Amino acid sequence: MLFIVFCSGKISHTQAISLDYCICNQYLLGMSTKSTILKCVAFFAVLAAGMPAHANDMDTRDAHDFSINFSLGNIGIGGVFPIEGGGNTFEGSFSLLNFGAEHNRTGFGVWFSPFSAFFWPNWGDRDVGNISLAHLNFYWNVLSHRGVYFGPFGSVNYLFVNDGVHWDRYMLTVGLQGGIRWETSRLNLPAFFVETGFRIIDGTGNFFVSAKIDLLPLLLSSLGRGWLLVVEGSQLLPSGE
Numbered sequence: 001m002l003f004i005v006f007c008s009g010k011i012s013h014t015q016a017i018s019l020d021y022c023i024c025n026q027y028l029l030g031m032s033t034k035s036t037i038l039k040c041v042a043f044f045a046v047l048a049a050g051m052p053a054h055a056n057d058m059d060t061r062d063a064h065d066f067s068i069n070f071s072l073g074n075i076g077i078g079g080v081f082p083i084e085g086g087g088n089t090f091e092g093s094f095s096l097l098n099f100g101a102e103h104n105r106t107g108f109g110v111w112f113s114p115f116s117a118f119f120w121p122n123w124g125d126r127d128v129g130n131i132s133l134a135h136l137n138f139y140w141n142v143l144s145h146r147g148v149y150f151g152p153f154g155s156v157n158y159l160f161v162n163d164g165v166h167w168d169r170y171m172l173t174v175g176l177q178g179g180i181r182w183e184t185s186r187l188n189l190p191a192f193f194v195e196t197g198f199r200i201i202d203g204t205g206n207f208f209v210s211a212k213i214d215l216l217p218l219l220l221s222s223l224g225r226g227w228l229l230v231v232e233g234s235q236l237l238p239s240g241e
Helices: 023-028 033-055 058-062 215-223
Strands: 016-018 066-081 089-103 108-113 115-119 131-140 143-145 148-161 171-183 187-201 204-214 227-230 235-238
Touching (some): 066 108, 066 215
Parallel strands (some): 066 187
Antiparallel strands (some): 016 227, 089 108, 089 115, 108 131, 131 148, 143 148, 148 171, 171 187, 187 204, 227 235
């Protein structure tokens, strides 16, 4: 598989490209956090859209019944509306080490996260202590093509902790999600996605919308010089290997 993103220079079929040769990396270095995130989103959008055309022949992918879902975690921003008393509130979210599986032929899949945190400033007693140690997400990708996916999902958050476990706290979510991801025959790595729908938080219903970026693009940008994008095999390796 040969794939080159925003790169200049003469590249052979099996050559590992230093990120120093990539325009994307040149833009990322020394930029503000907001600009870095936007550039990372653009980088992985092209990555997700372009790779499947070469690496992920669907006959090869369908030869396996299941593929593994894996994510280092994600960071999200969005909003919740309406809240008690009218108006709305900002939402921030963060998760770590998400994993699961997807049935390749039907698009049904599941995610589990052992750590999820939600931030709702100025929303009564919900502005602190919103850490969930069990997040289970079921989804159905009715559209999945060349790394782009879309479909309904439902999830539950439980085991909220703050000076002990709050057994009475929970969050139920149903809605639609869509995004881009990097796919191989047996692995799905999300890059960027958007969710919207309806939630029940401790018995109170609210609508929400959230945009999330995976930690991998942010990690790549922070590594900067010294990391290699291996064109053959689509692997990321430290310099010197």
